[in-house]
Amino acid sequence: MTITIEQPHLDAIADRKVAGGGGGDNAAELVLDGGFVVPDSNAFGNAFRNYEAESERKETVEEFYRVNHINQTYDFVRRMREEYGRVDKTEMGIWECIELLNEFIDDSDPDLDMPQIEHLLQTAEAIRKDFPDEDWLHLTGLIHDLGKVLLHPSFGELPQWSVVGDTFPVGCAFDECNVHFKYFKENPDYLNPKLNTKFGAYSEGCGLDNVLMSWGHDDYMYLVAKENKTTLPSAGLFIIRYHSFYPLHKHGAYMHLMNDEDKENLKWLRVFNKYDLYSKSNERIDVEKVKPYYMSLIEKYFPAKLRW
Numbered sequence: 001m002t003i004t005i006e007q008p009h010l011d012a013i014a015d016r017k018v019a020g021g022g023g024g025d026n027a028a029e030l031v032l033d034g035g036f037v038v039p040d041s042n043a044f045g046n047a048f049r050n051y052e053a054e055s056e057r058k059e060t061v062e063e064f065y066r067v068n069h070i071n072q073t074y075d076f077v078r079r080m081r082e083e084y085g086r087v088d089k090t091e092m093g094i095w096e097c098i099e100l101l102n103e104f105i106d107d108s109d110p111d112l113d114m115p116q117i118e119h120l121l122q123t124a125e126a127i128r129k130d131f132p133d134e135d136w137l138h139l140t141g142l143i144h145d146l147g148k149v150l151l152h153p154s155f156g157e158l159p160q161w162s163v164v165g166d167t168f169p170v171g172c173a174f175d176e177c178n179v180h181f182k183y184f185k186e187n188p189d190y191l192n193p194k195l196n197t198k199f200g201a202y203s204e205g206c207g208l209d210n211v212l213m214s215w216g217h218d219d220y221m222y223l224v225a226k227e228n229k230t231t232l233p234s235a236g237l238f239i240i241r242y243h244s245f246y247p248l249h250k251h252g253a254y255m256h257l258m259n260d261e262d263k264e265n266l267k268w269l270r271v272f273n274k275y276d277l278y279s280k281s282n283e284r285i286d287v288e289k290v291k292p293y294y295m296s297l298i299e300k301y302f303p304a305k306l307r308w
């Protein structure tokens with residue numbers, strides 16, 4: 001597959017990439033994209049998402065958030081959405097994307113020492129067991145992380161800080177419950193009076209659809225699903241776009257921006273997040289056995305080829 005893309009305007013900030021190469025960058029990812037404290041420990045014996053754990057990863061994770069918080073500005077997000085919202089990079093089916101992701105991300109998640117495909121299928125299968133009738137939720141589990149292809153060279157090989165990690169609204173005041181909040185003080189928007197008040201560029205109850213979120217795999221996959229006219233219900237799209245929005249679903253921050261539909265959808269997101277983390281439990285899945293079921297869901301909710 002050959003994809004040519006215009007480099008999004010990262011030049012100015014390219015030298016601010018997360019410190020540490022290769023494994024170091026990847027190590028941050030696991031903690032950053034997990035879920036929630038449910039099982040006692042992950043495959044490495046540390047608590048899930050335990051930012052205070054004495055861990056070699058801690059410094060990497062803190063450095064990750066420092067760079068993330070400084071660079072995720074309102075303007076940056078607008079430019080990334082414009083660039084990637086065109087979905088003109090390549091065409092491929094959902095399963096093809098799963099395989100692509102699987103090839104280049106395997107031990108990238110700190111809570112996880114198995115291929116991405118198994119995390120996706122574990123999430124989906126765990127949900128399927130408890131909610132057998134909600135097939136849209138099974139598929140949402142399967143595809144929620146596909147936006148991580150942004151890390152792939154063919155998609156511009158975006159730095160980790162603009163692909164994974166907790167997400168938050170830009171264009172209004174950063175809430176103090178955001179992890180490593182102090183680093184927002186170096187974000188140019190922090191001192192911009194148009195963007196640093198409670199509502200900033202938004203208004204009360206405007207709906208999260210109208211709010212720009214820090215750029216990453218969540219918002220990208222949401223754009224891809226919408227642009228390709230998925231028939232997933234709005235709760236599925238909500239889960240895809242906000243599954244890393246921990247300030248909201250863990251701390252209840254930013255509720256003043258939500259509308260009634262968001263509040264309904266948040267209930268499903270809370271259900272989903274339990275499985276996103278729980279499922280990182282090293283239970284093996286027979287991919288070939290479950291694949292036909294998921295192919296039937298893909299066919300039901302998506303076109304055969306999607307524009308990415």
Ligand SMILES: [Fe+2]
Binds near residue numbers: 144145217244
């Ligand atoms: Fe994710």
Ligand SMILES: [Fe+2]
Binds near residue numbers: 144145276
């Ligand atoms: Fe996930």
